[in-house]
Amino acid sequence: MKKKLSKVQSIIVFTLLVSIAMSGIMSFGLLLTRVGWHPGxxxxxxxxxxxxxxxxxIPTGFIVVPLIKNGIDRITVKNN
Structure with missing residues (x-):
């Protein structure tokens, strides 16, 4: 039987993976459009x-994202 992640572990893994993916995709795309492809x-x-x-x-993912989520949760209607 495979071990599943706890809620805290899943938040940590999710935040790290999203940070890596977003950083990689955005920095690659911006550099490519600004400088173009070149050797190196x-x-x-x-x-x-x-x-x-x-x-x-990574720090933004662990600090800013939860703050934004808490703010949005405060103005979101709860389902009954």
Whole structure:
């Protein structure tokens, strides 16, 4: 039987994976549109953009996202 994640574990894994995916896709796309493809593009993207953005997106995912969710939950009608 496979072990499932707890609620807290699933929040951590979800936040990390979303941060990685969003950082990778957005930094790749922005760099590609601004600079264009060139030799060493992947190296430049990974070390100068992706890793930097990742260090910003992970704390944002754990701090800002829950704050926004709590704010939205306060103005959302609860189902009976």
């Amino acid at each position: 593009f992947i190296n430049t993207w990974f070390f100068k953009y992706f890793l930097v953005e990742l260090w910003l997106s």
